[in-house]
Amino acid sequence: MLQLNNLCSRYPEQELCFTLSAEAGEITALIGPSGAGKSTLLAMVGGFTPIDSGQLLYDGLELLPLSPAQRPITTLFQDNNLFWHMTVYQNIAIGLSSSLRLTPAHQARVQQVARQVGIESLLHRKPSTLSGGQQQRVGLARCLARRQPVLLLDEPFSALDPALRFELLELLRTQTDQLQLTVLLVTHHPDEAARIADNIAFIHNGRIIESGNRELLSAPRTKELKAYLGRGNNEG
Numbered sequence: 001m002l003q004l005n006n007l008c009s010r011y012p013e014q015e016l017c018f019t020l021s022a023e024a025g026e027i028t029a030l031i032g033p034s035g036a037g038k039s040t041l042l043a044m045v046g047g048f049t050p051i052d053s054g055q056l057l058y059d060g061l062e063l064l065p066l067s068p069a070q071r072p073i074t075t076l077f078q079d080n081n082l083f084w085h086m087t088v089y090q091n092i093a094i095g096l097s098s099s100l101r102l103t104p105a106h107q108a109r110v111q112q113v114a115r116q117v118g119i120e121s122l123l124h125r126k127p128s129t130l131s132g133g134q135q136q137r138v139g140l141a142r143c144l145a146r147r148q149p150v151l152l153l154d155e156p157f158s159a160l161d162p163a164l165r166f167e168l169l170e171l172l173r174t175q176t177d178q179l180q181l182t183v184l185l186v187t188h189h190p191d192e193a194a195r196i197a198d199n200i201a202f203i204h205n206g207r208i209i210e211s212g213n214r215e216l217l218s219a220p221r222t223k224e225l226k227a228y229l230g231r232g233n234n235e236g
Contacts, residue, residue: 002045002150002182007054009044016040016206017054022199024149027176027183029193032203033228038186041203042152045184046075058150058182074143075152078159081139082127088114088138089123095142113141117171133164140168144175151176153185165189169196190217190229202228 001023008017016037022028030038043049045056047068056063063071074095082091089110096106114120117137127135136156143151153172157165173196176183187193193200194214202210204224210216220226 001057001059002184003055003057004041004045005055005057007044007056008052009040009049010052014206016044018044018203018208020201020208020211022182022184024182025177025180026198027173027185027196028199028201029197030184030186030201030203031188031190031193031228034188036203037206038203039154040206042075042154042184042186045150046073046152047071071150072148073150073152074146074148075154076139076143076156078155082135084127086126087123088119088125088127088130091127091138092123092142092145095146109145109147113144116144116175117141132160133168136160136168137171140172140175144179147179149180149182151181151183153183155186155188158188165192166195172196193217204228 001021004018004020006017006019008015018041030041032038040049044051047066051064058072083094090100092110092114093100093102093106096102096109102110111120114123117140119134119137119141122130122134127138130138139156157168160168169192175181185197194217197214199213200211200216201208202225210220210222210225217229220229220231
């Protein structure tokens, strides 16, 4: 289990504090208006934002003293951070070895994850020759190859058309189930959350003010979530 216990970062203009639990094999969608703190929450978990107080635990292990590279976490951003001068194979492999010196086991893992995400035939190509959806598959493959149990996703598919976005979300759902990943997914699309998430957390002004399963979207309790979903205060 990934646990955030009153994990806080303080800025001159805002204090962000989060309490959240996420289980293995589950996707937790983080929704909320722009600037609410969704991406900052991921940065706090990933080790890219200073923490002022609170706890961050994974299976009882305190993660705060660990550097980003030492944490059992992989992050996939919207721009997927691919290296344009490298092949698809190398872009996946660099997640396993920065020198690209792979053991036979690592070579087999690159082939395996490429097959899992449907890009096995693209391994010799450069990212510039791929479609947006194929590029995101490469980014996801690199994350999966690292075999870290926690996956942070910061709107990785939001720039894609709806059909392709849902296709990759279904792929994420499958991989989460098969590998028993703990996934935190930032999305601006409540329909995405309703489609694949096990749990949903609504973030407003640096706090999680509502959380629950997907029924949260059909029966919001707070006026803030109702407003975010475009409903009147008396609905739901």
